[in-house]
């Protein structure tokens with residue numbers, strides 16, 4: 001089975017993790033979801049209320065540390081595969097994989113190569129993969145955001161944020177990422193809406209798929225350190241995210 005891969009990108013603090021978590025919440029009822037926190041400053045687990053004990057970054061460090069002590073003949077890829085499964089936290093309808101980061105300036109090439117292959121294989125077990133990316137464009141430029149069905153670029157409804165979104169779109173094109181479709185999502189939209197921003201939105205160069213309103217419920221949960229699954233059904237942000245999924249063909253009926 002090839003899953004539908006959704007990735008979220010955007011400038012710092014635009015709402016990537018919030019959007020990813022709300023999409024995961026909606027999709028987990030429809031089929032198994034692999035949630036990947038690709039931000040070294042990981043917090044998707046917190047947003048989902050899934051505790052993270054081990055990250056891929058930690059696993060890579062441990063493996064590199066012990067590589068020299070391993071008896072010859074122990075296949076490194078099997079070891080990584082085993083470790084990878086320890087990094088996968090299972091919850092109802094969703095498994096979470098947290099990439100984290102390595103400690104030192106080491107060469108992770110070998111480990112990264114095996115990891116990428118293993119994650120590719122793992123993906124086959126899910127109906128959906130949702131990737132929460134880091135703020136910068138590092139992931140895009142390291143080409144880990146590949147083979148994506150829909151890339152959602154999140155921006156806030158102001159010209160500066162929209163220009164950042166345009167830069168991300170430009171970079172994704174320059175790198176020739178294997179992204180099937182790209183969409184713009186506006187987040188924290190206040191009641192005055194998008195008036196006066198039509199030109200700036202057009203200049204981003206990708207279709208606007210939805211506007212998520214400022215939702216006091218989301219802000220309150222963040223302040224209280226509570227997961228987004230406690231956001232009541234029918235709340236404005238939840239409804240907007242459901243609308244986006246519907247337009248992607250991933251709605252309740254899809």
Ligand SMILES: Nc1ncnc2c1ncn2[C@@H]1O[C@H](COP(=O)(O)OP(=O)(O)OP(=O)(O)O)[C@@H](O)[C@H]1O
Nearest residue numbers: 012013014015016017018135213214215218219222
């Ligand atoms: N629609 C919304 N309504 C109210 N608050 C929101 C909304 N979207 C996001 N927030 C709040 O804004 C803050 C930043 O959101 P979030 O962490 O999702 O952004 P991010 O893009 O993932 O940030 P980072 O770049 O640091 O990873 C959080 O406190 C979140 O609760």
Ligand SMILES: [Mg+2]
Nearest residue numbers: 016017018039
């Ligand atoms: Mg985030």
